[in-house]
Amino acid sequence: MTILWAVLAALGALAFLVGVNSADAASVWSIYLVNLVFWSGLAVTGPAIAGMMQLTEARWSPSVRRIALTTAGFLPVAFVLLLVLFIGRTTLYPWATKPLPVKAVWLNTPFFWGRNVVLALLLFLACLAFARMLLRDPIPPGNENERGRRNRLATTLLFLWVITVSLWGFDLVMSLDPVWYSGLFGGYFVVSTLYTGFALLSILTVRANARGLAAVPPGAVQDVAKLQFAMSIMWMYFFWSQYLVIWYGNVPIETRFVVNRFFVQPWVTVAWFVFVVGWLIPFGYLLKRLTGRPPQRHTPLVVMAVFGLAAIFLERVLVVFPSVSASAGLPLGWRELGITAGFLGLFLLSRRWFFARFRPVLNLPHPSAH
Amino acid sequence: MSVVDHREPTYADVNRDVLRTLQPPGNLYFAWMCLVGLILTCGILAWTWQIYVGMGAAGKRTPQMWAMYITTFVFWIGIGHAGTLISAILYLFRARWRTSIYRAAEAMTIFAVMTAGLFPLIHAGRMWFAYFLLPYANQRYLWPNFRSPLVWDVFAISTYLSISTVFFIVGLVPDVAALRDASTGWRRRVFAMLSLGWEGSDGQWRHYRRAYGLLAALATPLVLSVHSVVSWDFAMALVPGWHSTLFAPFFVDGAIFSGFAMVLILILPMRHFFGLHAYIQEKHLDAMGKLILVTGLVLTYFYACEAFTSWYSGDHFERASLFWKVTKSYAWALWLMYFCNCVSPLILFWKKARTSPFALYVVSILVLIGMWFERFNIIVPSLGHDFYPYTWGIYVPSLTDTTIVIGSFAWFFILFLGFIKLMPSLSVVEVKETMPAPMKDHGHGRHH
Numbered sequence: 043m044t045i046l047w048a049v050l051a052a053l054g055a056l057a058f059l060v061g062v063n064s065a066d067a068a069s070v071w072s073i074y075l076v077n078l079v080f081w082s083g084l085a086v087t088g089p090a091i092a093g094m095m096q097l098t099e100a101r102w103s104p105s106v107r108r109i110a111l112t113t114a115g116f117l118p119v120a121f122v123l124l125l126v127l128f129i130g131r132t133t134l135y136p137w138a139t140k141p142l143p144v145k146a147v148w149l150n151t152p153f154f155w156g157r158n159v160v161l162a163l164l165l166f167l168a169c170l171a172f173a174r175m176l177l178r179d180p181i182p183p184g185n186e187n188e189r190g191r192r193n194r195l196a197t198t199l200l201f202l203w204v205i206t207v208s209l210w211g212f213d214l215v216m217s218l219d220p221v222w223y224s225g226l227f228g229g230y231f232v233v234s235t236l237y238t239g240f241a242l243l244s245i246l247t248v249r250a251n252a253r254g255l256a257a258v259p260p261g262a263v264q265d266v267a268k269l270q271f272a273m274s275i276m277w278m279y280f281f282w283s284q285y286l287v288i289w290y291g292n293v294p295i296e297t298r299f300v301v302n303r304f305f306v307q308p309w310v311t312v313a314w315f316v317f318v319v320g321w322l323i324p325f326g327y328l329l330k331r332l333t334g335r336p337p338q339r340h341t342p343l344v345v346m347a348v349f350g351l352a353a354i355f356l357e358r359v360l361v362v363f364p365s366v367s368a369s370a371g372l373p374l375g376w377r378e379l380g381i382t383a384g385f386l387g388l389f390l391l392s393r394r395w396f397f398a399r400f401r402p403v404l405n406l407p408h409p410s411a412h
Numbered sequence: 413m414s415v416v417d418h419r420e421p422t423y424a425d426v427n428r429d430v431l432r433t434l435q436p437p438g439n440l441y442f443a444w445m446c447l448v449g450l451i452l453t454c455g456i457l458a459w460t461w462q463i464y465v466g467m468g469a470a471g472k473r474t475p476q477m478w479a480m481y482i483t484t485f486v487f488w489i490g491i492g493h494a495g496t497l498i499s500a501i502l503y504l505f506r507a508r509w510r511t512s513i514y515r516a517a518e519a520m521t522i523f524a525v526m527t528a529g530l531f532p533l534i535h536a537g538r539m540w541f542a543y544f545l546l547p548y549a550n551q552r553y554l555w556p557n558f559r560s561p562l563v564w565d566v567f568a569i570s571t572y573l574s575i576s577t578v579f580f581i582v583g584l585v586p587d588v589a590a591l592r593d594a595s596t597g598w599r600r601r602v603f604a605m606l607s608l609g610w611e612g613s614d615g616q617w618r619h620y621r622r623a624y625g626l627l628a629a630l631a632t633p634l635v636l637s638v639h640s641v642v643s644w645d646f647a648m649a650l651v652p653g654w655h656s657t658l659f660a661p662f663f664v665d666g667a668i669f670s671g672f673a674m675v676l677i678l679i680l681p682m683r684h685f686f687g688l689h690a691y692i693q694e695k696h697l698d699a700m701g702k703l704i705l706v707t708g709l710v711l712t713y714f715y716a717c718e719a720f721t722s723w724y725s726g727d728h729f730e731r732a733s734l735f736w737k738v739t740k741s742y743a744w745a746l747w748l749m750y751f752c753n754c755v756s757p758l759i760l761f762w763k764k765a766r767t768s769p770f771a772l773y774v775v776s777i778l779v780l781i782g783m784w785f786e787r788f789n790i791i792v793p794s795l796g797h798d799f800y801p802y803t804w805g806i807y808v809p810s811l812t813d814t815t816i817v818i819g820s821f822a823w824f825f826i827l828f829l830g831f832i833k834l835m836p837s838l839s840v841v842e843v844k845e846t847m848p849a850p851m852k853d854h855g856h857g858r859h860h
Contacts, residue, residue, distance in 0.1 A: 144726040204713065225658035225721035229713075279636055283660035290648045291655050
């Protein structure tokens, strides 16, 4: 499989190189940005979830905590890819060539890239340090110093995670249309990224069980499903909180963004697809699943998680593409698909690297009473 | 037993210690009752005066026709949030530490919503026309405007009060049955009626658990919905400082933050005066402290996003409103809010502070002050500095509205003081569930 992922990564690189030198560079940079925020979001959210479990003293599954950490392998790659995005700044961000005087203090090239690169570097380093620390032996009872060190690092990581992912929302995505603004967009980006994190964690947990790498009991898988369910609701709540206020206020500077996405083809179809596949279907299934005993079969849960991931990916397409070009169409060309496949290949390859480098033991004993 | 000695309580201790809270009150209790009764009387007199002379007595005038009353209304609705969060959401998350505090938190929720419900009546002036808010047609063809967030409020808050009350009563049933069995005379008859025929059979427990889980699941979305709807009272308007997509989660988080602070304000004296240290332990205080810290940090994040967006919008009016709030007439209120809500909870990063009743009490009081001023800062300065300079103005509270607001606190505390003497303020059943079962081969019901 490693060869297949490497071929996909190479294909993605080729598609990108051909695409950025073509007349369709805007679309290529757009899909690059979509993939960058999506896969980097997944990579940083795994350690963030482990950090939350550390701070809340979650004892329901030590294996799940370690599985969450394994997404950190993509972080060194994500950092390089973030630096590559700098090359496409004039294509993506109109304020880079025509500064807006009223926002120039915030939207200027040195400060914009300086803060995003520095914060990403700090976050990625904190994630890797936390992963290294947690993959050591479990804390012996009574070793409060070690627990304190882990808690401090988890706190730092979570601070950096919220600030950085919010800035990805405000800076990397919202400023594509520098006139439009929404105060909740950063928080929305954090919550939707957390949804993808839990969806991926569901998949990885079920897969680790299937491959015999871990023995996560059905009750703990059910708990991951509960968190995925909760975050899907939070995602929709954060979306609705913005949509309703914008619709009701009916201020042109705000509604323009919404109208372009929810009332104009092909984006209105994408928007409905995101709503139905990313929220409505998973909500229905997970509500049913969570009201009974934990099931032994987890295939439907994996399907719902894939739905969630696919929907958030398309939601990123939905917020990025119409901002970059009003006439943009669906990113279904071979270059766009190739770049997406390349990111997928890189993500899977880097996770393999993480396993080879850290050799995480995932099969940890679980508490008997759940 | 004297549970202050910190030895592990037995099942018998739980019964005795909880029932002891219902014994006839002492002088201290009556002194507190007299004090809050006096303040409440002042509040009622002030309201009567306002009804007699008109709304001019309240100090409200253009442009701040929403002032102290709506500020306090939102404040009390916010306080009502923590109870449902502790009861329902922490129950679903299997956070067992909630068992010692959730009963008091639920009671607090209901009393806070009852207190909040007074303010639309007080604010409207002619409260005998309050039924106009209800969505029905009348002979003058005045249909309620369903697009108005104020009508949404009526639905949201009445739903919240209904579900919270049912949840509270259902949770009380097994404990009231225990009270019934331990009492005589008229009390026994009252408790027998309230315990709904509870006998503790397997079948009853099975239905009880199912109903409790279902109500918890129903109550959870209400934690989000109620204060979101309240926030839209403001966010739907185009007033600078109000029209923000951020408001719904921002209000919900602030509500939970202030609700936790009020829970601590209530349970710390209960723990001290009733000697409940064995049930409300340091780990409970620690957990509450952590929740206040986390919700405070999230609130700080929202403050930062709010200020950032006001500036980033580039909108002249938004920026002017922000600048006015930060530097002009009400700047003291804004900076006091930032100190109370953003700075003071930071001490809870230290475990010593999280487990110190004194530190927690001080932080909780500061948080309540900060959260009241947060609503004040949203309402009063925003209305006082909107689009047109000729409508700008400064609001000065009057003796009447200040007395009514202070009286609302007395109303809330008098309800709570009454509750702790009428009903068990700890759940006997759930506290026992967190303890190991007594073993027959150990004398006197002791367990090890």
